[in-house]
Amino acid sequence: MKFERYGLGIAKGLMVTLKHLFRRPITVQYPEERLVVSRRFRGNELVWDPGRCTGCGTCAKSCPQGEIELVTSRGEGGDWVVERLEIDLGHCMFCGLCVESCPFDALFMGMAYERSTYRRGELILDKEALSLGPGRQPSGYFRPEVEAQLPRQTLLVDRKEGYI
Ligand code: SF4
Ligand code: SF4
Numbered sequence: 001m002k003f004e005r006y007g008l009g010i011a012k013g014l015m016v017t018l019k020h021l022f023r024r025p026i027t028v029q030y031p032e033e034r035l036v037v038s039r040r041f042r043g044n045e046l047v048w049d050p051g052r053c054t055g056c057g058t059c060a061k062s063c064p065q066g067e068i069e070l071v072t073s074r075g076e077g078g079d080w081v082v083e084r085l086e087i088d089l090g091h092c093m094f095c096g097l098c099v100e101s102c103p104f105d106a107l108f109m110g111m112a113y114e115r116s117t118y119r120r121g122e123l124i125l126d127k128e129a130l131s132l133g134p135g136r137q138p139s140g141y142f143r144p145e146v147e148a149q150l151p152r153q154t155l156l157v158d159r160k161e162g163y164i
Pocket of ligand 2: 052053054055056057058059060070101102103104105106107
């Protein structure tokens, strides 16, 4: 009580301010500088592997939003052929249930997060937009074999190595 009368409280507050004034910034200049997201990131996209997909429809049945539209037909050998696959990201809540339910590991959450658009229709991804390919990195979410190959997430404050 006595010390506070001599301005010790103010000095303590200023010390906190000074401490933060001289430390390295932990913010980054996006979009010039980008951080590596979590290996299990659930980004604003899904990635589909047509080579593994059997057209079983489990993903569509598992989606609580009913956002996966799948149309199949019988191929020459009797296997199902995926004629149409569409996922409406405008209504998707990125719960990952479709990925978890796929019995053939043919569906992945994606690592992308920049999909702003003025038109909702552009958020509907068709077969081509969902297919594995350049610029579409599957996430390690529920896919440990993918997770093991992804780079380590950038942590703003790394307690072992100090600030990045
Ligand atoms: S992430 Fe969830 S909401 Fe989105 S398509 Fe898959 S199951 Fe449906
Ligand atoms: S659950 Fe998997 S294998 Fe079945 S239709 Fe969906 S993506 Fe294809």
